[in-house]
Amino acid sequence: MSLARAGFVLAMVARDYDVGLHAVRRALDLNTGAGYVVFTAAAALVFGGDPSEAFGLAEHAMALSPLDSGRFMFLTIAALAALFSGRLEQAIGHN
Numbered sequence: 120m121s122l123a124r125a126g127f128v129l130a131m132v133a134r135d136y137d138v139g140l141h142a143v144r145r146a147l148d149l150n151t152g153a154g155y156v157v158f159t160a161a162a163a164l165v166f167g168g169d170p171s172e173a174f175g176l177a178e179h180a181m182a183l184s185p186l187d188s189g190r191f192m193f194l195t196i197a198a199l200a201a202l203f204s205g206r207l208e209q210a211i212g213h214n
């Protein structure tokens with residue numbers, strides 16, 4: 120989880136997208152079944168990389184953690200990823 124958080128901060132705060140997204144992707148490789156890690160990767164990618172990939176990751180994060188108390192964050196990232204990648208119907212219909 121620390122690697123995912125560090126990558127997110129590097130990408131979003133420091134604007135070091137190459138290093139931050141590399142760290143996020145490495146965290147995904149190490150923690151494929153951790154909903155929070157997958158969500159963090161989706162969040163970093165939606166703003167700093169590839170919103171289409173972020174959408175799939177957000178969907179995967181919700182499947183991994185269907186009862187997560189932070190589900191609203193997962194839904195927000197999924198909707199933004201859909202919006203930024205031109206999937207307007209999916210962005211509106213996410214619930």
